[in-house]
Amino acid sequence: MSKFFTITFLLVSFYILSTSSFINTKPNSIKKWMIEHYDELQSSLDLLIISIEKDPLELDIKNKYKRVQADYRKIQFLLDYISEESVKRYVNGAPLPSVEQSIPTINVLEPRGLQVIDEVLFAETVDMQELLLLTKDLSSALSNLKSVFLSADLYEADIKRAIYKDLVKIYTLQLTGFDTPGSLTGIDNSYYNFNGINELLTLGFIQNHHAKNTSILCQKSLDYLAINTDFNTFDRVYFYKNHVAPILKELSQWETNDLPILSRNVNEKFGINYESDHLFSTTLFNLDYYSQLPKKVISGQKVIALGKKLFNDPILSDNGKMSCATCHQPEKAFTDGLPKSITNTEDFMGLRNTPTLINAIFTKGYFHDLREEDPSRQINHVVKDKNEFNSNFIDIMDRLEVQGEYKNSFIEAFPEIKISKYAITAAITAYVSSLTSFDSPFDKYMRGEIYDIDPKVIRGFNLFAGKAACATCHFIPTFSGLVPSSYKESESEVLGVPDLWNESAPMVLDSDPGRARSGKPRDEAPHLMFSFKTSTIRNVNKTAPYMHNGSFASLKDVMNFYNKGGGVGLGFPLEYQTLSSDPLDLEDSEISDIISFMESLTSIPKAYIVENE
Numbered sequence: 001m002s003k004f005f006t007i008t009f010l011l012v013s014f015y016i017l018s019t020s021s022f023i024n025t026k027p028n029s030i031k032k033w034m035i036e037h038y039d040e041l042q043s044s045l046d047l048l049i050i051s052i053e054k055d056p057l058e059l060d061i062k063n064k065y066k067r068v069q070a071d072y073r074k075i076q077f078l079l080d081y082i083s084e085e086s087v088k089r090y091v092n093g094a095p096l097p098s099v100e101q102s103i104p105t106i107n108v109l110e111p112r113g114l115q116v117i118d119e120v121l122f123a124e125t126v127d128m129q130e131l132l133l134l135t136k137d138l139s140s141a142l143s144n145l146k147s148v149f150l151s152a153d154l155y156e157a158d159i160k161r162a163i164y165k166d167l168v169k170i171y172t173l174q175l176t177g178f179d180t181p182g183s184l185t186g187i188d189n190s191y192y193n194f195n196g197i198n199e200l201l202t203l204g205f206i207q208n209h210h211a212k213n214t215s216i217l218c219q220k221s222l223d224y225l226a227i228n229t230d231f232n233t234f235d236r237v238y239f240y241k242n243h244v245a246p247i248l249k250e251l252s253q254w255e256t257n258d259l260p261i262l263s264r265n266v267n268e269k270f271g272i273n274y275e276s277d278h279l280f281s282t283t284l285f286n287l288d289y290y291s292q293l294p295k296k297v298i299s300g301q302k303v304i305a306l307g308k309k310l311f312n313d314p315i316l317s318d319n320g321k322m323s324c325a326t327c328h329q330p331e332k333a334f335t336d337g338l339p340k341s342i343t344n345t346e347d348f349m350g351l352r353n354t355p356t357l358i359n360a361i362f363t364k365g366y367f368h369d370l371r372e373e374d375p376s377r378q379i380n381h382v383v384k385d386k387n388e389f390n391s392n393f394i395d396i397m398d399r400l401e402v403q404g405e406y407k408n409s410f411i412e413a414f415p416e417i418k419i420s421k422y423a424i425t426a427a428i429t430a431y432v433s434s435l436t437s438f439d440s441p442f443d444k445y446m447r448g449e450i451y452d453i454d455p456k457v458i459r460g461f462n463l464f465a466g467k468a469a470c471a472t473c474h475f476i477p478t479f480s481g482l483v484p485s486s487y488k489e490s491e492s493e494v495l496g497v498p499d500l501w502n503e504s505a506p507m508v509l510d511s512d513p514g515r516a517r518s519g520k521p522r523d524e525a526p527h528l529m530f531s532f533k534t535s536t537i538r539n540v541n542k543t544a545p546y547m548h549n550g551s552f553a554s555l556k557d558v559m560n561f562y563n564k565g566g567g568v569g570l571g572f573p574l575e576y577q578t579l580s581s582d583p584l585d586l587e588d589s590e591i592s593d594i595i596s597f598m599e600s601l602t603s604i605p606k607a608y609i610v611e612n613e
Contacts, residue, residue: 030154033203034078037196038146041071045139052132061131065121066185072114073189074196077166082152083145084486090141095119095181096578099522113138115179122182157256159205163197163214164251164274165485170194171244171279172484175236176471184231191225194218210254217247232467237458240446245278252277271487279477280443282359282436285487290361291433292374298430302413307431309409310424315399317389319344324382324428327354330609333542334358334435339550343387350387351512353550355535356543358604361433362478365490368532368548371518375432376425393421400424438477440538440603453600460597463590468562469580470594473534479601481534492531493578496567497547501557509572510549527576530567541599555598559591 048064051057072079072092080087087093089109095116098109117134120127154162170193173179174186198218205211221243228234252275269289276283288295297303310316311324327341328334334357336342341350352368365371366378383389383396400406400419407419414423442461445453465471473493475484481491492515498507515528532548546552552561567574568581586594 028153029203030159030200031150033200034075035150037071037075038142038150041068041075042139042142044068044071045135045142049132049135049139052128052135056128058126062121065117066188069114069180069185069189070192073192074199076169076193077162077197078154079149080169080485081158081162081165082149082154086145086148090145091138092179094179097525097527097576099525099528112141115181118180118185119182155256156205156208159200160251160254160256161274164248165272166193166197167244167247167251168272168279168485171236171240172471172476175234175239176465176476177231177469178472181472187225187229187231187234191222194221194225198222208254210250213250214247214254217243217250221247234462234466235458236462236465237446240279241448245446245448248279249277272485278447280438280446281477282438284477285362287361287433287436289488290363290375291429292376293426293429293433297426298433300413300430302409303427303430304434306409306413307427307429307434309406310428311431315403316383316391316396317344318391318395322389328357333539333604334360334608335543337544339545344390345387348387352548353545356539357432358435358437358539358608359478359480359536361429361436362482362487362536363480363490363533364482364488365492365533367518368535369515369518369523370490370492370533371515371520371523375429376422379425379428393424396424397421435608437603437605437608439605440601442597442600443477443603454596456593456596457600458597459590460593460595460600463586463594464597468584468586468590468594470562473579474537478536479538480536490533492528492533494527494529494531494567494574494576495547495561495579496530496570496572496574496577497532497549497561498551498567498570498572499549501552501561503560507570509567509574510551512549514548529576530574531576531578537598538601539604541602542604555595556591559586559594563591 044064044067048061048068051061051064076087076092079091090112092114093111093116095111095118097111112134117131117138120131120134152158170190174190174193177184177186180186180189198215201211201215201218205215221239224239224243228239270286271289273284273286278284287298291298311328314320314323314326316323322344327336329336336354338349338354340352341354343350355368360366361375365373366375367381372378372381380393383391383393397419400410410417410419410423413427417423441450441453442457444450445457463470464474465476471479473491474480475482478487481493483489483491494514497510499510500507509530513529515523515531540546540555544553544555546555546558552558561570562579563584563586564570565581565583566577566579568577568579569583
């Protein structure tokens, strides 16, 4: 009997050791590793500063900058996890001015950090004085932030999430060239990311079989990245299917025994779902985060059914003639096929194009000018707009109260809440939240659910995420302005869209000021003039015409516009254009491939276009 208990004890002990990666790995050892590499980053940055000051040979400076990048990428997964906002604002933010979001007035934040340094250092003419100021500013920021980055004790769940988040960032921002806008060294930098992750896993987490498998997969990624280094020819489809996807799957199965330190506030919600095994899946996102409604509301079938009924019913409008479906027609991917939306007045058109509602919930800003962040409040804008429903919720509730069928539907959907503004907007939001689909041919191919796809699609995606730089604005996987890797911010861009696209005649800039007319005081910042939300290109072959004003009739027209360098390329005086004004130099065959890829993102389930049951 004692022998039996001994064997049982050993088996249980072995199981515990194999499932808990922190049996012999204490937070202090992680912190020690972090401190060592943080100091290395600061030292390599100091050497870069000395080189700029005393021996400004461009080649030597670039080599020392490469060392800085290598040291930063090695610990990026921990820095970005611990304080994403600090990284974004001081260490590695986009090289564009931004607006302070926490205050209502205009406070323009000038870009700082590695991405700005990258752009300056790899410009045609290097401004050494500016480069010196930027590197010294980064050095000062790293010194000031050291206590922020090194004060947290990270546990098993934190490490898993940090790796997961960094993997998303590598694929969506680094391999696309987004965060190395001058050097386009995202592939080289990604090598150092994987190197750092692998080193930390090997340090002491290898007892956990998921960590061990992740380490093995990281090494395979390192081997691939060491050989395939050319930005324009890098096969991002192959790398996802054979490297990124297997690691995501392994991480999704890694069950941890502790709570992540950054998620111990039970009320805090995150956009990303760390249990998803694919990027190209709606499971990557937490729907309740974007809908800003409880899960039981957005997933309630009776709530969704009520929302669908309200969506299609003109009872919401003052004249009883206009519904949500008037402009968002299911058979047209919830658009209307017009350059600009119709209004409640015959022969009078709206100001902007109607966007699709499929996957529209995956955003942190609604309307072309991003003026509303809450999907339920977005409905309020439509109800009150004199050119749309021209109504109010008191009148709407009165009209619904006398409808016996509606009274019963509300009771079933919201047993504890009678017909109210909340119930109406929540139901419609739940319905719109149900209109999600990442089941296009491209998604299925990337997930390994189908094995064949037109080679033009693969070439097109590699161009889209590479040479053509489309994925630096239309971020993977929503292919919209929803920014990786936390997906908690939606971007807008200044493209310089003409009022009418006509290559055979002179064109003029469209007069719509975009975000500058959002009604938010902070959006009146100069760099936001003519800035518009980056819409999704999913189902884009069903949603013509394009842009906020519907000025482009075809995808070929849109690609030609980008290929010329946007508005500046057409000769428009746009100081703050965010689209590169340099021609892309895409050949006709390359444009055709990119369009084939975009068309492969079509996914409109039949259930969405069935009329009300």
